[in-house]
Amino acid sequence: MMYKSIFARSFSEHEQKKMGCGAFIGCLIIAFCICAFFSPSLAPLPTRELKFATGINLKMLRNTVEASKPQNLNVITMESQIICNFTEAASDFCEMHGDIRIHGNSSTIFVPGFNLEDTFTGQNSLGIKPYARKGDEGAMETVRSFTFSPEMPGCTSNHSVPGIVFSIGGYAENNFHGFTDVVIPLYLTSRKFKGQVKFLLADKNARWTTKFKIILEKLSNYKAIDIDKEEGVHCFPRIILGLEKHKELNIDPLKSPHYSMKNFREFLRSSYHLKREYAITLRHGEKKRPRLLIISRKRTRAFMNEQELVKMAQNLKFDVVLLEAHSNLTEFSEVVNSCDVMMGVHGAGLTNLVFLPNNAVFIQVVPLGRLEWLARTDFGDPSKNMNLRYLEYRIEQRESSLIQKYPPEDIVFKDPYLIQRRGWSDFRSVYLDNQNVKLDVRRFRATLVEALRMLSM
């Protein structure tokens, strides 16, 4: 991997080990609802950057600041600079200033004075993949890789605003990944330009751009460029390659650019014209009925007794909306925002919680398979930064459709970790792709009662 070799140039064995370990450990590849574990030792590595001016060999600098003294300044025409950040767990990104040119069709970015061999020894053919799930080979194999060159081909179009290059390949079509790998990172990376930025889309996918049209239009005042097809050379004063990402479905407000999920949710609410900022507060003696959205699933992890669940909730005086998540976000965000409680079995449809009003209750039903860590990383923990209340309902063996397939003493029930160790595809097949849920509505009722209690606080 590229960053490994870059680190090899200027960091100690110890740090390399930390990095290598962090990057390779535990990336469970999940086509569906994923989360990558990274070793906690990964976190605080010192700052690194690459800097150079024309005629100066590119140098890796440790702890930034001091540049090495230029050796031959006679050929400098215009100063250009490239700074790459390889320290983040989820994504690599580079920022280039000066006279920066890009040829989309060959995925090449031209930076004057760039000396590849001097920097990326033996890795010349490797480039940077601008998709925020860098340790996950399953995602990254479908992502276009960009390389750098010191050549300066003539410009076919000149742009006066910065360009951001990012990929919508990988798992971006999945709703969870669409948000966590692309939309939130794009917000983090581009919001500061207040629309004065152009998006250069790699691995363009028309379904994705249709689905997220409103987001793209709110973040950029310009039409996005399908960069893979561009035969001409586009010239920019600044290009950012790749997107910043903090955690799954989350923004760390302590990190630059100091946005928060609260800001992101306000951005969504204004972009989709969502009416409700807050969920209802139930007061004693009032007759308001809270709205409950049940995210229905048909293919896998379906509720087998939806109607029974609906009746029970209605008896608790909920107005119930039973719907399958779909990709018309204008329509679906409005439904979600109109509800006070949203519930569903762990899966990409739950990503719609980003549209819930503040103080709403989010209930995640966790199927069998020791999926608690996944449930918590993908949705449980993120929901806490969204000003939502979180409830988790772990089903029991008798509530799983797996009891129809396996004897009660089977390892499927006794030792899901053993199945996990056999590999992701086995694990996914058993617990995610072939499990449905028959809620014990009497047992589940207590969770809805708790949701009502939370709404009355």
Ligand SMILES: *[C@@H]1O[C@H](CO)[C@@H](O)[C@H](O)[C@H]1NC(C)=O
């Ligand atoms: C790399 O990016 C992260 C996340 O944006 C940031 O916290 C860190 O300071 C950056 N490092 C450098 C060297 O800029």
Ligand SMILES: *[C@@H]1O[C@H](CO)[C@@H](O)[C@H](O)[C@H]1NC(C)=O
């Ligand atoms: C772009 O700008 C350069 C430098 O100002 C100029 O030489 C070139 O003709 C311009 N190209 C186009 C297509 O406008």
Ligand SMILES: *[C@@H]1O[C@H](CO)[C@@H](O)[C@H](O)[C@H]1NC(C)=O
């Ligand atoms: C989404 O639904 C809205 C409202 O029903 C409709 O006006 C719009 O055309 C739909 N958008 C797409 C892309 O289908």
Ligand SMILES: CC(=O)N[C@H]1CO[C@H](CO)[C@@H](O)[C@@H]1O
């Ligand atoms: C428009 C377009 O895609 N042009 C070319 C891009 O490059 C490939 C080869 O790398 C050509 O096959 C395409 O014709």
